[in-house]
Amino acid sequence: MHNSYQQISEPNNSVRLSDIAEATGFSLSTVSKALNGRSDVAESTRRIINAALNMKGYTKRNTARKKQHLIEVVFQDFDNIWALEVLRGVVKEAKKHDLGTITTISGDKKHPDNTWIDGVIHRQPVGVILIFSTITNEEQERLNSCGIPFVIFDPSGNPTLNSMSVQADxxxxxxxxxxxxxxxxxxxxxxxxxxxxxxxxxxxxxxxxxxxxxxxxxxxxxxxxxxxxxxxxxxxxxxxxxxxxxxxxxxxxxxxxxxxxxxxxxxxxxxxxxxxxxxxxxxxxxxxxxxxxxxxxxxxxxLQDMASAATELIVKTINKLPAQRHIIMPTSLxxxxxxxxxxxxxxxxxx
Missing domain, CATH: 3.40.50.2300 (Response regulator)
Known part of the structure:
Protein backbone atom coordinates (compact mmCIF):
# COMPACT_ATOMS: atom_id res chain seq x y z
CA MET A 1 0.00 0.00 0.00
CA HIS A 2 2.94 2.32 0.63
CA ASN A 3 4.01 2.07 -3.04
CA SER A 4 0.53 2.98 -4.28
CA TYR A 5 0.55 6.02 -2.00
CA GLN A 6 3.89 7.19 -3.34
CA GLN A 7 2.69 6.80 -6.96
CA ILE A 8 -0.18 9.23 -6.53
CA SER A 9 1.22 11.49 -3.83
CA GLU A 10 0.59 15.17 -4.39
CA PRO A 11 3.16 17.08 -6.48
CA ASN A 12 1.49 20.48 -6.40
CA ASN A 13 0.41 21.03 -2.80
CA SER A 14 0.99 19.86 0.74
CA VAL A 15 -2.24 17.88 1.15
CA ARG A 16 -1.55 14.32 2.25
CA LEU A 17 -3.80 11.39 1.43
CA SER A 18 -3.46 10.23 5.01
CA ASP A 19 -5.20 13.47 6.01
CA ILE A 20 -8.03 12.71 3.61
CA ALA A 21 -8.32 9.20 5.04
CA GLU A 22 -8.52 10.60 8.56
CA ALA A 23 -11.05 13.28 7.58
CA THR A 24 -13.41 10.89 5.77
CA GLY A 25 -12.98 7.83 7.98
CA PHE A 26 -11.92 5.64 5.07
CA SER A 27 -8.67 3.71 4.91
CA LEU A 28 -5.67 5.04 3.01
CA SER A 29 -6.11 2.08 0.65
CA THR A 30 -9.69 3.11 -0.16
CA VAL A 31 -8.66 6.73 -0.72
CA SER A 32 -5.91 5.57 -3.06
CA LYS A 33 -8.29 3.33 -5.01
CA ALA A 34 -10.84 6.12 -5.37
CA LEU A 35 -8.20 8.55 -6.59
CA ASN A 36 -6.97 6.04 -9.17
CA GLY A 37 -10.50 5.36 -10.45
CA ARG A 38 -10.55 1.72 -9.36
CA SER A 39 -13.85 -0.13 -9.92
CA ASP A 40 -13.93 -1.76 -6.47
CA VAL A 41 -14.98 1.47 -4.73
CA ALA A 42 -18.63 2.30 -4.14
CA GLU A 43 -19.89 5.40 -5.93
CA SER A 44 -21.03 6.98 -2.65
CA THR A 45 -17.58 6.42 -1.15
CA ARG A 46 -15.88 7.87 -4.23
CA ARG A 47 -18.02 11.01 -4.03
CA ILE A 48 -17.22 11.59 -0.37
CA ILE A 49 -13.49 11.18 -0.99
CA ASN A 50 -13.53 13.38 -4.09
CA ALA A 51 -15.42 16.08 -2.19
CA ALA A 52 -12.81 16.00 0.57
CA LEU A 53 -9.99 16.16 -1.96
CA ASN A 54 -11.56 19.13 -3.70
CA MET A 55 -12.17 20.92 -0.40
CA LYS A 56 -8.52 20.49 0.53
CA GLY A 57 -7.39 21.74 -2.90
CA TYR A 58 -5.70 18.46 -3.79
CA THR A 59 -4.40 18.20 -7.38
CA LYS A 60 -3.84 14.76 -8.80
CA ARG A 61 -0.67 14.21 -10.79
CA ASN A 62 -1.63 13.17 -14.32
CA THR A 63 1.70 12.77 -16.06
CA ALA A 64 0.97 9.11 -16.78
CA ARG A 65 -2.14 10.14 -18.70
CA LYS A 66 -0.29 12.77 -20.70
CA LYS A 67 2.41 10.30 -21.74
CA GLN A 68 -0.15 8.26 -23.71
CA HIS A 69 -0.97 10.97 -26.27
CA LEU A 70 -3.92 8.89 -27.46
CA ILE A 71 -7.62 9.42 -28.04
CA GLU A 72 -9.70 6.28 -27.61
CA VAL A 73 -12.78 5.73 -29.79
CA VAL A 74 -15.30 3.24 -28.40
CA PHE A 75 -17.39 1.58 -31.13
CA GLN A 76 -20.09 -1.01 -30.56
CA ASP A 77 -19.11 -2.58 -33.87
CA PHE A 78 -16.73 -1.74 -36.66
CA ASP A 79 -18.06 -3.68 -39.61
CA ASN A 80 -19.24 -1.00 -42.01
CA ILE A 81 -18.11 2.11 -43.85
CA TRP A 82 -20.12 4.40 -41.53
CA ALA A 83 -17.73 3.58 -38.68
CA LEU A 84 -14.75 4.10 -40.98
CA GLU A 85 -16.00 7.59 -41.90
CA VAL A 86 -16.17 8.50 -38.21
CA LEU A 87 -12.71 7.11 -37.51
CA ARG A 88 -11.24 9.06 -40.44
CA GLY A 89 -12.51 12.29 -38.90
CA VAL A 90 -10.99 11.48 -35.52
CA VAL A 91 -7.62 10.45 -36.96
CA LYS A 92 -7.38 13.54 -39.16
CA GLU A 93 -8.07 15.96 -36.31
CA ALA A 94 -5.97 14.06 -33.76
CA LYS A 95 -2.96 14.18 -36.09
CA LYS A 96 -3.12 17.99 -36.10
CA HIS A 97 -2.45 17.90 -32.36
CA ASP A 98 0.22 15.17 -32.43
CA LEU A 99 -2.19 12.65 -30.92
CA GLY A 100 -2.63 9.03 -31.87
CA THR A 101 -5.92 7.11 -32.04
CA ILE A 102 -6.90 3.73 -30.67
CA THR A 103 -10.23 1.95 -31.07
CA THR A 104 -12.22 -0.31 -28.79
CA ILE A 105 -15.16 -2.50 -29.80
CA SER A 106 -17.43 -2.95 -26.84
CA GLY A 107 -21.05 -3.43 -25.82
CA ASP A 108 -24.23 -2.65 -27.72
CA LYS A 109 -25.68 0.49 -29.28
CA LYS A 110 -26.75 1.98 -25.96
CA HIS A 111 -23.93 1.27 -23.54
CA PRO A 112 -20.45 -0.26 -23.58
CA ASP A 113 -20.01 -3.59 -21.81
CA ASN A 114 -19.03 -3.79 -18.16
CA THR A 115 -15.29 -4.12 -18.79
CA TRP A 116 -14.70 -1.04 -20.93
CA ILE A 117 -14.29 1.49 -18.11
CA ASP A 118 -11.53 -0.52 -16.41
CA GLY A 119 -9.74 -0.85 -19.74
CA VAL A 120 -9.95 2.87 -20.49
CA ILE A 121 -8.61 3.82 -17.07
CA HIS A 122 -5.79 1.29 -17.43
CA ARG A 123 -4.83 2.66 -20.86
CA GLN A 124 -5.07 6.31 -19.71
CA PRO A 125 -5.88 8.05 -23.02
CA VAL A 126 -6.12 11.83 -23.04
CA GLY A 127 -9.81 11.47 -23.86
CA VAL A 128 -12.55 9.12 -25.03
CA ILE A 129 -15.12 9.38 -27.83
CA LEU A 130 -18.09 7.03 -27.35
CA ILE A 131 -20.20 6.19 -30.40
CA PHE A 132 -24.00 6.09 -29.84
CA SER A 133 -23.51 5.44 -26.13
CA THR A 134 -24.76 6.65 -22.81
CA ILE A 135 -22.74 6.09 -19.66
CA THR A 136 -23.75 5.90 -16.03
CA ASN A 137 -23.13 8.56 -13.42
CA GLU A 138 -20.62 6.25 -11.74
CA GLU A 139 -18.67 5.82 -14.99
CA GLN A 140 -18.67 9.58 -15.52
CA GLU A 141 -17.38 10.02 -11.97
CA ARG A 142 -14.56 7.55 -12.54
CA LEU A 143 -13.48 9.20 -15.79
CA ASN A 144 -13.64 12.64 -14.19
CA SER A 145 -11.62 11.50 -11.18
CA CYS A 146 -8.90 10.29 -13.55
CA GLY A 147 -8.97 13.49 -15.60
CA ILE A 148 -10.17 11.72 -18.77
CA PRO A 149 -12.68 13.86 -20.70
CA PHE A 150 -15.26 12.08 -22.84
CA VAL A 151 -17.51 13.05 -25.75
CA ILE A 152 -20.62 11.14 -26.83
CA PHE A 153 -20.91 10.96 -30.61
CA ASP A 154 -24.54 10.83 -31.82
CA PRO A 155 -25.88 9.98 -28.33
CA SER A 156 -28.60 7.34 -28.08
CA GLY A 157 -30.38 9.39 -25.40
CA ASN A 158 -30.45 12.98 -24.23
CA PRO A 159 -26.92 13.95 -23.14
CA THR A 160 -26.58 15.27 -19.60
CA LEU A 161 -25.65 18.89 -18.97
CA ASN A 162 -22.25 17.97 -17.52
CA SER A 163 -21.26 15.76 -20.48
CA MET A 164 -20.11 16.71 -23.99
CA SER A 165 -21.76 15.55 -27.21
CA VAL A 166 -21.74 15.97 -30.98
CA GLN A 167 -24.65 15.09 -33.22
CA ALA A 168 -26.33 16.00 -36.51
CA ASP A 169 -29.59 17.91 -36.91
CA LEU A 303 -19.69 12.39 -40.22
CA GLN A 304 -16.02 13.31 -40.59
CA ASP A 305 -16.67 16.90 -39.51
CA MET A 306 -18.66 15.65 -36.53
CA ALA A 307 -15.83 13.31 -35.55
CA SER A 308 -13.33 16.14 -35.96
CA ALA A 309 -15.47 18.36 -33.71
CA ALA A 310 -15.63 15.64 -31.05
CA THR A 311 -11.85 15.31 -31.12
CA GLU A 312 -11.43 19.08 -30.90
CA LEU A 313 -13.67 19.15 -27.81
CA ILE A 314 -11.28 16.78 -26.07
CA VAL A 315 -8.23 18.79 -27.12
CA LYS A 316 -9.79 22.01 -25.84
CA THR A 317 -10.79 20.37 -22.57
CA ILE A 318 -7.34 18.99 -21.77
CA ASN A 319 -5.84 22.38 -22.61
CA LYS A 320 -8.44 24.16 -20.44
CA LEU A 321 -9.78 26.19 -23.36
CA PRO A 322 -13.42 27.29 -23.62
CA ALA A 323 -15.55 24.93 -25.70
CA GLN A 324 -19.18 24.45 -26.64
CA ARG A 325 -20.27 21.35 -24.74
CA HIS A 326 -23.11 20.22 -27.03
CA ILE A 327 -22.69 20.58 -30.78
CA ILE A 328 -25.45 20.02 -33.36
CA MET A 329 -24.21 20.10 -36.95
CA PRO A 330 -26.41 20.85 -39.98
CA THR A 331 -27.66 18.28 -42.48
CA SER A 332 -28.26 18.89 -46.20
CA LEU A 333 -29.94 17.28 -49.20
Whole structure:
Protein backbone atom coordinates (compact mmCIF):
# COMPACT_ATOMS: atom_id res chain seq x y z
CA MET A 1 0.00 0.00 0.00
CA HIS A 2 2.94 2.32 0.63
CA ASN A 3 4.01 2.07 -3.04
CA SER A 4 0.53 2.98 -4.28
CA TYR A 5 0.55 6.02 -2.00
CA GLN A 6 3.89 7.19 -3.34
CA GLN A 7 2.69 6.80 -6.96
CA ILE A 8 -0.18 9.23 -6.53
CA SER A 9 1.22 11.49 -3.83
CA GLU A 10 0.59 15.17 -4.39
CA PRO A 11 3.16 17.08 -6.48
CA ASN A 12 1.49 20.48 -6.40
CA ASN A 13 0.41 21.03 -2.80
CA SER A 14 0.99 19.86 0.74
CA VAL A 15 -2.24 17.88 1.15
CA ARG A 16 -1.55 14.32 2.25
CA LEU A 17 -3.80 11.39 1.43
CA SER A 18 -3.46 10.23 5.01
CA ASP A 19 -5.20 13.47 6.01
CA ILE A 20 -8.03 12.71 3.61
CA ALA A 21 -8.32 9.20 5.04
CA GLU A 22 -8.52 10.60 8.56
CA ALA A 23 -11.05 13.28 7.58
CA THR A 24 -13.41 10.89 5.77
CA GLY A 25 -12.98 7.83 7.98
CA PHE A 26 -11.92 5.64 5.07
CA SER A 27 -8.67 3.71 4.91
CA LEU A 28 -5.67 5.04 3.01
CA SER A 29 -6.11 2.08 0.65
CA THR A 30 -9.69 3.11 -0.16
CA VAL A 31 -8.66 6.73 -0.72
CA SER A 32 -5.91 5.57 -3.06
CA LYS A 33 -8.29 3.33 -5.01
CA ALA A 34 -10.84 6.12 -5.37
CA LEU A 35 -8.20 8.55 -6.59
CA ASN A 36 -6.97 6.04 -9.17
CA GLY A 37 -10.50 5.36 -10.45
CA ARG A 38 -10.55 1.72 -9.36
CA SER A 39 -13.85 -0.13 -9.92
CA ASP A 40 -13.93 -1.76 -6.47
CA VAL A 41 -14.98 1.47 -4.73
CA ALA A 42 -18.63 2.30 -4.14
CA GLU A 43 -19.89 5.40 -5.93
CA SER A 44 -21.03 6.98 -2.65
CA THR A 45 -17.58 6.42 -1.15
CA ARG A 46 -15.88 7.87 -4.23
CA ARG A 47 -18.02 11.01 -4.03
CA ILE A 48 -17.22 11.59 -0.37
CA ILE A 49 -13.49 11.18 -0.99
CA ASN A 50 -13.53 13.38 -4.09
CA ALA A 51 -15.42 16.08 -2.19
CA ALA A 52 -12.81 16.00 0.57
CA LEU A 53 -9.99 16.16 -1.96
CA ASN A 54 -11.56 19.13 -3.70
CA MET A 55 -12.17 20.92 -0.40
CA LYS A 56 -8.52 20.49 0.53
CA GLY A 57 -7.39 21.74 -2.90
CA TYR A 58 -5.70 18.46 -3.79
CA THR A 59 -4.40 18.20 -7.38
CA LYS A 60 -3.84 14.76 -8.80
CA ARG A 61 -0.67 14.21 -10.79
CA ASN A 62 -1.63 13.17 -14.32
CA THR A 63 1.70 12.77 -16.06
CA ALA A 64 0.97 9.11 -16.78
CA ARG A 65 -2.14 10.14 -18.70
CA LYS A 66 -0.29 12.77 -20.70
CA LYS A 67 2.41 10.30 -21.74
CA GLN A 68 -0.15 8.26 -23.71
CA HIS A 69 -0.97 10.97 -26.27
CA LEU A 70 -3.92 8.89 -27.46
CA ILE A 71 -7.62 9.42 -28.04
CA GLU A 72 -9.70 6.28 -27.61
CA VAL A 73 -12.78 5.73 -29.79
CA VAL A 74 -15.30 3.24 -28.40
CA PHE A 75 -17.39 1.58 -31.13
CA GLN A 76 -20.09 -1.01 -30.56
CA ASP A 77 -19.11 -2.58 -33.87
CA PHE A 78 -16.73 -1.74 -36.66
CA ASP A 79 -18.06 -3.68 -39.61
CA ASN A 80 -19.24 -1.00 -42.01
CA ILE A 81 -18.11 2.11 -43.85
CA TRP A 82 -20.12 4.40 -41.53
CA ALA A 83 -17.73 3.58 -38.68
CA LEU A 84 -14.75 4.10 -40.98
CA GLU A 85 -16.00 7.59 -41.90
CA VAL A 86 -16.17 8.50 -38.21
CA LEU A 87 -12.71 7.11 -37.51
CA ARG A 88 -11.24 9.06 -40.44
CA GLY A 89 -12.51 12.29 -38.90
CA VAL A 90 -10.99 11.48 -35.52
CA VAL A 91 -7.62 10.45 -36.96
CA LYS A 92 -7.38 13.54 -39.16
CA GLU A 93 -8.07 15.96 -36.31
CA ALA A 94 -5.97 14.06 -33.76
CA LYS A 95 -2.96 14.18 -36.09
CA LYS A 96 -3.12 17.99 -36.10
CA HIS A 97 -2.45 17.90 -32.36
CA ASP A 98 0.22 15.17 -32.43
CA LEU A 99 -2.19 12.65 -30.92
CA GLY A 100 -2.63 9.03 -31.87
CA THR A 101 -5.92 7.11 -32.04
CA ILE A 102 -6.90 3.73 -30.67
CA THR A 103 -10.23 1.95 -31.07
CA THR A 104 -12.22 -0.31 -28.79
CA ILE A 105 -15.16 -2.50 -29.80
CA SER A 106 -17.43 -2.95 -26.84
CA GLY A 107 -21.05 -3.43 -25.82
CA ASP A 108 -24.23 -2.65 -27.72
CA LYS A 109 -25.68 0.49 -29.28
CA LYS A 110 -26.75 1.98 -25.96
CA HIS A 111 -23.93 1.27 -23.54
CA PRO A 112 -20.45 -0.26 -23.58
CA ASP A 113 -20.01 -3.59 -21.81
CA ASN A 114 -19.03 -3.79 -18.16
CA THR A 115 -15.29 -4.12 -18.79
CA TRP A 116 -14.70 -1.04 -20.93
CA ILE A 117 -14.29 1.49 -18.11
CA ASP A 118 -11.53 -0.52 -16.41
CA GLY A 119 -9.74 -0.85 -19.74
CA VAL A 120 -9.95 2.87 -20.49
CA ILE A 121 -8.61 3.82 -17.07
CA HIS A 122 -5.79 1.29 -17.43
CA ARG A 123 -4.83 2.66 -20.86
CA GLN A 124 -5.07 6.31 -19.71
CA PRO A 125 -5.88 8.05 -23.02
CA VAL A 126 -6.12 11.83 -23.04
CA GLY A 127 -9.81 11.47 -23.86
CA VAL A 128 -12.55 9.12 -25.03
CA ILE A 129 -15.12 9.38 -27.83
CA LEU A 130 -18.09 7.03 -27.35
CA ILE A 131 -20.20 6.19 -30.40
CA PHE A 132 -24.00 6.09 -29.84
CA SER A 133 -23.51 5.44 -26.13
CA THR A 134 -24.76 6.65 -22.81
CA ILE A 135 -22.74 6.09 -19.66
CA THR A 136 -23.75 5.90 -16.03
CA ASN A 137 -23.13 8.56 -13.42
CA GLU A 138 -20.62 6.25 -11.74
CA GLU A 139 -18.67 5.82 -14.99
CA GLN A 140 -18.67 9.58 -15.52
CA GLU A 141 -17.38 10.02 -11.97
CA ARG A 142 -14.56 7.55 -12.54
CA LEU A 143 -13.48 9.20 -15.79
CA ASN A 144 -13.64 12.64 -14.19
CA SER A 145 -11.62 11.50 -11.18
CA CYS A 146 -8.90 10.29 -13.55
CA GLY A 147 -8.97 13.49 -15.60
CA ILE A 148 -10.17 11.72 -18.77
CA PRO A 149 -12.68 13.86 -20.70
CA PHE A 150 -15.26 12.08 -22.84
CA VAL A 151 -17.51 13.05 -25.75
CA ILE A 152 -20.62 11.14 -26.83
CA PHE A 153 -20.91 10.96 -30.61
CA ASP A 154 -24.54 10.83 -31.82
CA PRO A 155 -25.88 9.98 -28.33
CA SER A 156 -28.60 7.34 -28.08
CA GLY A 157 -30.38 9.39 -25.40
CA ASN A 158 -30.45 12.98 -24.23
CA PRO A 159 -26.92 13.95 -23.14
CA THR A 160 -26.58 15.27 -19.60
CA LEU A 161 -25.65 18.89 -18.97
CA ASN A 162 -22.25 17.97 -17.52
CA SER A 163 -21.26 15.76 -20.48
CA MET A 164 -20.11 16.71 -23.99
CA SER A 165 -21.76 15.55 -27.21
CA VAL A 166 -21.74 15.97 -30.98
CA GLN A 167 -24.65 15.09 -33.22
CA ALA A 168 -26.33 16.00 -36.51
CA ASP A 169 -29.59 17.91 -36.91
CA UNK A 170 -31.56 14.70 -37.43
CA UNK A 171 -35.02 16.29 -37.24
CA UNK A 172 -34.28 18.74 -40.03
CA UNK A 173 -32.75 15.91 -42.05
CA UNK A 174 -35.93 13.85 -41.77
CA UNK A 175 -38.03 16.88 -42.65
CA UNK A 176 -35.90 17.70 -45.70
CA UNK A 177 -35.91 14.12 -47.00
CA UNK A 178 -39.69 13.84 -46.80
CA UNK A 179 -40.31 17.30 -48.24
CA UNK A 180 -38.14 16.34 -51.21
CA UNK A 181 -40.23 13.24 -51.92
CA UNK A 182 -43.46 15.20 -51.48
CA UNK A 183 -42.23 17.83 -53.93
CA UNK A 184 -41.89 15.06 -56.52
CA UNK A 185 -45.56 14.12 -56.12
CA UNK A 186 -45.14 11.15 -53.77
CA UNK A 187 -47.74 10.84 -51.03
CA UNK A 188 -47.37 7.17 -50.15
CA UNK A 189 -43.93 7.45 -48.60
CA UNK A 190 -42.60 4.51 -46.65
CA UNK A 191 -40.04 5.02 -43.91
CA UNK A 192 -37.53 2.61 -42.43
CA UNK A 193 -36.41 4.03 -39.10
CA UNK A 194 -33.50 2.99 -36.97
CA UNK A 195 -34.11 1.47 -33.50
CA UNK A 196 -36.81 3.48 -31.72
CA UNK A 197 -34.76 3.70 -28.52
CA UNK A 198 -32.13 5.79 -30.32
CA UNK A 199 -32.59 9.56 -30.29
CA UNK A 200 -31.47 10.04 -33.91
CA UNK A 201 -34.10 7.54 -35.11
CA UNK A 202 -36.89 9.30 -33.27
CA UNK A 203 -35.76 12.72 -34.52
CA UNK A 204 -35.67 11.59 -38.16
CA UNK A 205 -39.12 10.05 -37.85
CA UNK A 206 -40.47 13.23 -36.23
CA UNK A 207 -39.14 15.21 -39.20
CA UNK A 208 -40.91 12.77 -41.55
CA UNK A 209 -44.16 13.15 -39.60
CA UNK A 210 -43.92 16.95 -39.62
CA UNK A 211 -43.44 17.08 -43.39
CA UNK A 212 -46.49 14.89 -43.94
CA UNK A 213 -48.54 17.01 -41.53
CA UNK A 214 -47.61 20.14 -43.47
CA UNK A 215 -49.40 18.60 -46.47
CA UNK A 216 -52.36 17.31 -44.44
CA UNK A 217 -51.30 13.69 -44.91
CA UNK A 218 -51.94 11.30 -42.04
CA UNK A 219 -49.26 8.79 -41.11
CA UNK A 220 -50.12 5.32 -42.40
CA UNK A 221 -48.80 2.76 -39.87
CA UNK A 222 -48.46 0.25 -42.72
CA UNK A 223 -45.80 2.49 -44.26
CA UNK A 224 -43.71 2.77 -41.07
CA UNK A 225 -41.16 0.07 -40.25
CA UNK A 226 -38.28 -0.14 -37.79
CA UNK A 227 -34.95 -1.85 -38.29
CA UNK A 228 -31.27 -1.72 -37.48
CA UNK A 229 -29.07 0.80 -39.31
CA UNK A 230 -27.68 -2.01 -41.48
CA UNK A 231 -28.07 -3.28 -45.03
CA UNK A 232 -29.77 -6.55 -43.90
CA UNK A 233 -32.09 -4.46 -41.72
CA UNK A 234 -33.03 -2.23 -44.65
CA UNK A 235 -33.56 -5.25 -46.89
CA UNK A 236 -35.88 -7.03 -44.44
CA UNK A 237 -38.02 -3.96 -43.83
CA UNK A 238 -38.19 -3.04 -47.53
CA UNK A 239 -39.34 -6.57 -48.37
CA UNK A 240 -42.18 -6.02 -45.95
CA UNK A 241 -43.09 -2.59 -47.36
CA UNK A 242 -42.99 -3.74 -50.99
CA UNK A 243 -44.67 -7.10 -50.57
CA UNK A 244 -48.19 -6.05 -51.60
CA UNK A 245 -48.38 -4.35 -55.03
CA UNK A 246 -51.69 -2.72 -54.09
CA UNK A 247 -50.44 -0.97 -50.96
CA UNK A 248 -46.70 -0.58 -51.50
CA UNK A 249 -45.23 2.94 -51.30
CA UNK A 250 -44.02 4.82 -54.35
CA UNK A 251 -41.03 6.12 -52.38
CA UNK A 252 -39.03 5.00 -49.35
CA UNK A 253 -37.08 7.15 -46.91
CA UNK A 254 -34.38 4.91 -45.44
CA UNK A 255 -32.98 5.94 -42.06
CA UNK A 256 -29.42 5.34 -43.25
CA UNK A 257 -27.53 4.79 -46.49
CA UNK A 258 -26.76 1.25 -45.36
CA UNK A 259 -30.49 0.60 -45.05
CA UNK A 260 -30.99 2.16 -48.48
CA UNK A 261 -28.59 -0.41 -49.95
CA UNK A 262 -30.91 -3.08 -48.56
CA UNK A 263 -33.88 -1.32 -50.17
CA UNK A 264 -32.07 -1.51 -53.53
CA UNK A 265 -31.77 -5.28 -53.19
CA UNK A 266 -35.42 -5.67 -52.14
CA UNK A 267 -36.50 -3.60 -55.17
CA UNK A 268 -34.44 -5.90 -57.38
CA UNK A 269 -36.18 -8.92 -55.89
CA UNK A 270 -39.57 -7.42 -56.79
CA UNK A 271 -38.28 -6.29 -60.22
CA UNK A 272 -38.93 -2.65 -59.39
CA UNK A 273 -36.81 -0.09 -61.20
CA UNK A 274 -35.23 2.71 -59.13
CA UNK A 275 -36.28 5.51 -59.57
CA UNK A 276 -38.82 4.76 -62.35
CA UNK A 277 -41.03 2.62 -60.13
CA UNK A 278 -39.64 3.39 -56.67
CA UNK A 279 -37.84 6.49 -55.42
CA UNK A 280 -35.34 5.95 -52.61
CA UNK A 281 -33.63 8.47 -50.34
CA UNK A 282 -31.08 7.62 -47.67
CA UNK A 283 -29.39 9.36 -44.75
CA UNK A 284 -25.65 9.86 -44.02
CA UNK A 285 -23.99 10.28 -47.44
CA UNK A 286 -21.34 7.67 -46.79
CA UNK A 287 -18.61 7.38 -49.38
CA UNK A 288 -20.16 4.54 -51.38
CA UNK A 289 -23.59 6.19 -51.82
CA UNK A 290 -22.72 7.97 -55.04
CA UNK A 291 -21.45 4.72 -56.58
CA UNK A 292 -24.70 2.79 -56.21
CA UNK A 293 -26.69 2.15 -59.38
CA UNK A 294 -28.41 4.56 -59.57
CA UNK A 295 -26.45 6.99 -57.38
CA UNK A 296 -28.29 7.49 -54.09
CA UNK A 297 -30.09 10.70 -53.23
CA UNK A 298 -29.48 11.18 -49.52
CA UNK A 299 -29.33 13.48 -46.55
CA UNK A 300 -25.75 14.33 -45.71
CA UNK A 301 -24.72 14.37 -42.11
CA UNK A 302 -21.08 15.46 -41.99
CA LEU A 303 -19.69 12.39 -40.22
CA GLN A 304 -16.02 13.31 -40.59
CA ASP A 305 -16.67 16.90 -39.51
CA MET A 306 -18.66 15.65 -36.53
CA ALA A 307 -15.83 13.31 -35.55
CA SER A 308 -13.33 16.14 -35.96
CA ALA A 309 -15.47 18.36 -33.71
CA ALA A 310 -15.63 15.64 -31.05
CA THR A 311 -11.85 15.31 -31.12
CA GLU A 312 -11.43 19.08 -30.90
CA LEU A 313 -13.67 19.15 -27.81
CA ILE A 314 -11.28 16.78 -26.07
CA VAL A 315 -8.23 18.79 -27.12
CA LYS A 316 -9.79 22.01 -25.84
CA THR A 317 -10.79 20.37 -22.57
CA ILE A 318 -7.34 18.99 -21.77
CA ASN A 319 -5.84 22.38 -22.61
CA LYS A 320 -8.44 24.16 -20.44
CA LEU A 321 -9.78 26.19 -23.36
CA PRO A 322 -13.42 27.29 -23.62
CA ALA A 323 -15.55 24.93 -25.70
CA GLN A 324 -19.18 24.45 -26.64
CA ARG A 325 -20.27 21.35 -24.74
CA HIS A 326 -23.11 20.22 -27.03
CA ILE A 327 -22.69 20.58 -30.78
CA ILE A 328 -25.45 20.02 -33.36
CA MET A 329 -24.21 20.10 -36.95
CA PRO A 330 -26.41 20.85 -39.98
CA THR A 331 -27.66 18.28 -42.48
CA SER A 332 -28.26 18.89 -46.20
CA LEU A 333 -29.94 17.28 -49.20
CA UNK A 334 -27.66 15.63 -51.77
CA UNK A 335 -29.54 15.17 -55.03
CA UNK A 336 -28.57 12.21 -57.19
CA UNK A 337 -30.45 9.76 -59.40
CA UNK A 338 -32.48 7.56 -57.06
CA UNK A 339 -35.49 9.88 -56.79
CA UNK A 340 -37.70 11.32 -59.50
CA UNK A 341 -41.13 12.87 -60.00
CA UNK A 342 -44.04 10.44 -59.78
CA UNK A 343 -45.73 9.90 -63.11
CA UNK A 344 -49.32 11.25 -63.05
CA UNK A 345 -50.82 7.85 -63.85
CA UNK A 346 -48.99 6.34 -60.87
CA UNK A 347 -50.40 8.83 -58.40
CA UNK A 348 -53.07 7.41 -56.19
CA UNK A 349 -54.75 8.01 -52.87
CA UNK A 350 -54.44 5.65 -49.94
CA UNK A 351 -56.47 2.48 -50.45
Missing amino acids: NWTGGLTATRHLLSLGHTRIGIITGPSDMMCSRARFDGYATALAERGIDIDPALVTEGEFTTPGGYAQAMELLNDPLTRPTAIFAGSDLQAMGVYEAARQFELSIPNQLSVIGFDDIQTSEFLGPALTTIRQP VLRQSTQALHPRERRTDP
